[in-house]
Amino acid sequence: xxxxxxxxxxxxxxxxxxxxxxxxxxxxxxxxxxxxxxxxxxxxxxxxxxxxxxxxxxxxxxxxxxxxxxxxxxxxxxxxxxxxxxxxxxxxxxxxxxxxxxxxxxxxxxxxxxxxxxxxxxxxxxxxxxxxxxxxxxxxxxxxxxxxxxxxxxxxxxxxxxxxxxxxxxxxxxxxxxxxxxxxxxxxxxxxxxxxxxxxxxxxxxxxxxxxxxxxxxxxxxxxxxxxxxxxxxxxxxxxxxxxxxxxxxxxxxxxxxxxxxxxxxxxxxxxxxx
Amino acid sequence: xxxxxxxxxxxxxxxxxxxxxxxxxxxxxxxxxxxxxxxxxxxxxxxxxxxxxxxxxxxxxxxxxxxxxxxxxxxxxxxxxxxxxxxxxxxxxxxxxxxxxxxxxxxxxxxxxxxxxxxxxxxxxxxxxxxxxxxxxxxxxxxxxxxxxxxxxxxxxxxxxxxxxxxxxxxxxxxxxxxxxxxxxxxxxxxxxxxxxxxxxxxxxxxxxxxxxxxxxxxxxxxxxxxxxxxxxxxxxxxxxxxxxxxxxxxxxxxxxxxxxxxxxxxxxxxxxx
Numbered sequence: 060x061x062x063x064x065x066x067x068x069x070x071x072x073x074x075x076x077x078x079x080x081x082x083x084x085x086x087x088x089x090x091x092x093x094x095x096x097x098x099x100x101x102x103x104x105x106x107x108x109x110x111x112x113x114x115x116x117x118x119x120x121x122x123x124x125x126x127x128x129x130x131x132x133x134x135x136x137x138x139x140x141x142x143x144x145x146x147x148x149x150x151x152x153x154x155x156x157x158x159x160x161x162x163x164x165x166x167x168x169x170x171x172x173x174x175x176x177x178x179x180x181x182x183x184x185x186x187x188x189x190x191x192x193x194x195x196x197x198x199x200x201x202x203x204x205x206x207x208x209x210x211x212x213x214x215x216x217x218x219x220x221x222x223x224x225x226x227x228x229x230x231x232x233x234x235x236x237x238x239x240x241x242x243x244x245x246x247x248x249x250x251x252x253x254x255x256x257x258x259x260x261x262x263x264x265x266x267x268x269x270x271x272x273x274x275x276x277x278x279x280x281x282x283x284x285x286x287x288x289x290x291x292x293x294x295x296x297x298x299x300x301x302x303x304x305x306x307x308x309x310x311x312x313x314x315x316x317x318x319x320x321x322x323x324x325x326x327x328x329x330x331x332x333x334x
Numbered sequence: 335x336x337x338x339x340x341x342x343x344x345x346x347x348x349x350x351x352x353x354x355x356x357x358x359x360x361x362x363x364x365x366x367x368x369x370x371x372x373x374x375x376x377x378x379x380x381x382x383x384x385x386x387x388x389x390x391x392x393x394x395x396x397x398x399x400x401x402x403x404x405x406x407x408x409x410x411x412x413x414x415x416x417x418x419x420x421x422x423x424x425x426x427x428x429x430x431x432x433x434x435x436x437x438x439x440x441x442x443x444x445x446x447x448x449x450x451x452x453x454x455x456x457x458x459x460x461x462x463x464x465x466x467x468x469x470x471x472x473x474x475x476x477x478x479x480x481x482x483x484x485x486x487x488x489x490x491x492x493x494x495x496x497x498x499x500x501x502x503x504x505x506x507x508x509x510x511x512x513x514x515x516x517x518x519x520x521x522x523x524x525x526x527x528x529x530x531x532x533x534x535x536x537x538x539x540x541x542x543x544x545x546x547x548x549x550x551x552x553x554x555x556x557x558x559x560x561x562x563x564x565x566x567x568x569x570x571x572x573x574x575x576x577x578x579x580x581x582x583x584x585x586x587x588x589x590x591x592x593x594x595x596x597x598x599x600x601x602x603x604x605x606x607x608x
Contacts, residue, residue, distance in 0.1 A: 193425030193427075200427070281412060291383070295376075295379055
C-alpha cells in the first residue's frame with residue numbers, strides 16, 4: 060500500500076514536470092512557484108494551527124501602532140535595518156579606503172576593525188555594546204545598541220566588498236584619469252567608485268537581506284522588533300508555532316522587497332554596460 | 335602625550351564615579367521622574383505576558399503596578415532578557431525587577447532582595463504517556479529540561495542555595511540528571527509535549543507554569559509533590575539601602591492588608607503568599 064502511494068506521487072510529479080516544460084519559460088517559473096507555495100501551505104495546514112490567534116495578534120507583529128511612543132514589530136525591524144544599512148555603508152567605505160591607503164595608521168585601524176568584527180559573533184557584539192558601554196558611563200537603550208552593533212558588524216563585512224569592488228576596476232581607468240589631470244580624490248569619486256558600484260551592489264544587497272534577519276538577534280535586549288513580538292505573543296497563550304510561522308512569512312515578504320530594490324539599483328549602475 | 339594622560343585620567347575618574355552608587359539615588363530618581371521603571375520578562379504567563387491588546391498582564395505586573403501606586407508614581411515596563419536582568423549592573427536602566435526571582439547566594443553577589451512577595455512550588459513534570467517516572471527519584475539519570483540560569487537548573491546541578499530568611503528546607507531527590515537547558519521554561523515544555531522521551535524525559539519548572547500549560551492543552555502530568563518551595567523576591571540593583579527599605583515597607587504592607595493574597599487568588603487560584 061505504501062509503495063503504491065509513493066509510486067503514485069512520483070508519477071504525478073513526473074507528469075506535472077512533463078506538462079510544465081511545454082510552457083514558455085516565464086510561465087514555467089510561475090507555475091513552479093505556485094506549486095511549491097501550495098505544498099508549503101499544505102505542510103503548515105497539517106499543523107492544525109489556530110488562525111484566529113494569528114489574526115488577532117498580527118497587527119502587533121506588523122507593528123501597526125506605537126509602543127511607548129515608538130515603533131514596534133516589523134516596522135521597528137525595518138527602522139533598525141535601514142538606519143544600520145546607511146551607517147554600515149558609510150563605515151564600510153571608510154574602512155575600505157583605509158585598507159587601500161598608503162598610510163600605515165589608516166591601514167592598521169581598518170584591518171584591526173574588520174578583523175575584530177568579522178571574527179566575533181554578532182550576538183556577542185550586541186551583548187558587549189549593550190552591557191559593556193554602561194561600564195564606561197555611557198548608558199544606551201536597546202534600539203541604539205542594536206543599530207550600533209549591526210552597523211559595526213555589517214560595516215566590517217561590507218568593507219571587504221567595497222575593497223574588492225574598487226580593486227575590480229581596471230587600473231587603466233585610474234591612469235587615464237590621472238593623464239587628464241584629475242586629483243586622487245576626484246578620481247575615486249568620479250571614475251573608480253561609479254564603476255566599482257556595479258561590482259559592489261549585488262553582494263551588498265545580499266548583506267542587507269542577511270542583516271534583515273540577523274536583526275532578530277537584538278530581541279534578547281528586549282527591543283520590541285518582529286522576533287520579540289512573535290516570541291512574546293507566542294508565549295502568552297502557548298501558541299508559539301503560530302507566531303513563529305507568521306513572523307517567518309513577514310520576514311520573507313520583507314526580504315522579497317529588499318531583493319526587488321536591489322535589482323533596481325543594480326540595473327541603474329549597469330547602465331554603462333548597455334549598448 | 336599630555337592629551338593622552340588627560341584622557342586616561344578623565345576616563346578613570348568617570349569610571350570611579352559610575353562605580354559608586356549613592357545611597358537613595360534610585361529612590362530619588364523614581365520620585366523625581368514620577369515613574370517607576372520595572373523590568374519584566376513577558377514570556378512567563380501567568381506571571382507576565384502580553385494580552386490581545388499588547389498590554390502586560392499577570393501576577394508580577396499587578397504587584398508592580400500596586401507598588402508604583404503606593405509610591406504615588408506611574409509605572410513603565412522594560413523587557414530585557416532574563417539573563418540580562420540577573421546579571422546585575424543595571425546602570426539605572428530600570429529601577430526594580432518584580433520578576434518572581436529567587437534570592438540565591440550567587441544572585442545576591444550582584445543584586446539586593448529587599449522583599450519576598452510569594453512562594454512558588456517547583457515541580458517535576460513528564461509527558462502523560464510516561465510510565466517509568468512515578469516519583470522524582472525515578473528521574474535520576476534521565477534527560478531533564480530546564481531554563482538556563484534558573485533555580486531549577488541549580489537544583490539539578492545540586493548547587494542551589496536559597497538565601498532568604500524563613501525559606502523552607504529541601505533535599506535533592508534527583509541524581510545525575512542529564513541536563514538540557516533552554517532559553518525559557520516554556521521551550522522545555524514545548525519539547526516535552528512532542529512525546530515521552532522524544533527530546534526530554536522530564537522538565538523541572540514552576541508549578542503554576544505547568545498548570546497553565548496543561549490548561550492550554552499540553553499533554554503533561556505533574557510527578558509527586560513539589561521538589562522545593564522557592565521564595566520569590568523583588569530585586570534591585572546593589573547598593574541603595576534606602577530604596578530597598580522603602581520596597582520592604584511597601585511589600586510588607588501589601589502582605590498585611592491581603593492585597594498580595596488577592597492577586598495570588600486571581601492568577602494562581604491559590605494563596606501562595608504565605
